[in-house]
Structure formats: structure tokens, C-alpha cells
Amino acid sequence: MRMDAEFLAPDASGIGEALRREGVAYIRNLLDLEQVAQTRDALASYEKTVLPKIRASAHEAEPSGRLVMYRDVERYDPWLKDMIQQPALMDLVRQAVDWEPVIYYLDVFPKPVGGATIGAHQELYTVPVDPPQLLHLWIPLEDVTEANGSIHFYHGSHKLGLAPHIEPPGSAPTVDPAILKRIEAMRVEVNCPAGHGALFDGYMIHWSGPNRSDRDRPAITIGIRGKDTQIKSELDNITSLITRIFREEIDLPTCGWDDEFYSLGGSDSIAERVLARVYEDHGVVVSFAEFVPRYTTPRSLAAKVLELQGEEAQR
């Protein structure tokens, strides 16, 4: 179903109710047009000057090289950090939930001309927080239409819990297509003016279409979690990423964090590929000579990566 969303005012009392009932609230005028333009300028500068210098795992790109997303922008850009911390944004979230919200991260989806579909997913699948108090505030910086990649929300899907995802090698996890067929009646396709946006639950299943227009269609996403939620440590995050590399390179259906590389069927040539990917994703070199005696489990290799990143940062 395509819908002209009813956009609520940022101070409307119905935001919390929509969030609980539908899993998403559409909100108008989150950023004014001047803020939209300033944010676009800031992101253009960020892509040119900051992104090339930071760890590769801070962004994802299509095989063509088109950027799909970049993450944790608030860590590297003070202006954008200030912009998302404006009290009005957090006040509207605070009024919508019964927990104390804090900003978790700022991610950007540039969706350039020709940019591909971002498959159906739930944020809580890749960003597990406990208890599951996680919201995303999505704000496009270009009018969003069917032509440039409208966003599709499955209203009410947040009440079902965490859906089975599949993890194709080299791609982000997506909800099992068989599930999407069964919940098709819930799907709502939404067009959204620049500066308006959607506040949605971490369990909400959603995706966005390809950009077939001749203009880029960037959007920012502010991740918000409960102040007292437990989050995964950086070691857990990197271990999880390295586990995926082990699994893909050795061609395994599963791999545990403490599984030993050679016991899993790894070879010296596969190890070289694993270490090349570790360098590519995390920007540090673990030599084969170091790897073999000491760092052949995802967890131990992740700890070494963190140690090396710490040394790099102090240089």
C-alpha cells in the first residue's frame, strides 16, 4: 500500500501512541530547509575529507564503489554531533517513550544516483541492546519519492519480535523473503519531504527502494537507545565481524567466537585472505607469523586488532 503519511508535529502528543501501535510515527519539520542544506554540505565535506582517513569498517559500499552507508559520524564531526543533539529532537523522543533516551550513533545513507535497494531488516538484529529500547529517527535530506527510493515500513511488525534474517556473504543481513511474503499486507510505502522523518521501533521491519532518479537522495539516521541499556563492547563487535570473515573464507555454515581456525578447516592460504580482509576492514596489520601461534580464534584475533588500533591511535 502506498500512503501519504500523516505527519505529526514534533510536539504532538500522538507520537508515542503511533510508535506503540504501528511501530512508527511520521513527524514533520524535524529539520528546516536551511538545516537540511547545511547538513548536506557537512556530509559532502565529510565524505571527501574524513571518510577516506578512517577505518574501512566505518562505511559500506556497493561493488561498484557507490557508498551505501557510513556509521558513527558523530564521533568524527563536531558540527554534526551538535546538530543531532539539539534539544528539540531528544525532547520529542522523551515524550514518546517511558525510558530515558540517549543518542547512540549517527549513521548516513547517501543513496546516490543509481544506489541500490537496502534490503528488509530490523535494527535490533544488528544492534542488539538489552533491554530492547532502541529507536531510529530517520530524516531524509531530499524529498523521498517512489523514483528515488521510498521507504517501506511493515506497520505492526514491531510487535512480533526479532525476525529470522539471512546473511548472504558480503551483504548485510536481511529478513527472510518468505517472512516478507507473509506480512505483505502490513507493508506501507511512504514518501517523505526533506526535513520531515520517521521515528521507528528497533523491531520494525523496513527497507528502501533503489534510487532511479538523477539526484542523490541522502538521509541521516539517529540511533537512540535507553540510557540504562547494555550494549555490546567494541571487542564483541569486532569479534562478531571477524567470525563472519572466518565463516565466509572457510565456507562454513556457522562459526563460534572461540573456534580455532585450523580445526575449522582453515589453511595457510585462507589465513592470508582472512588477514587481508582484517587489514581492509580494520586498518591494522596482523602478520601471518603472529596469527598462527596466538590469534587463531575470532575472539583472540579481535583482541589483537583492538590492541593494534589503540597503538595506531597513540601515534
Next chain:
Amino acid sequence: MRGEFMTALAELEAEELAEEEAPPAKEDDR
């Protein structure tokens, strides 16, 4: 976790089916 989602989805589908199959309410039962 997979089980919880599939169970919740099956329950939702069963509810929707029951609503579709229920006889339409009479306008006046007096």
C-alpha cells in the same frame, strides 16, 4: 528467537483468519 517470531506471526495470522471467518455482526440483536 526465531521460534518466538514465528509463533507470534502464526498467532497473528490465526487471529486475522478468525476475523475473516466470523459471521458479520447483526445490526440489531434486540
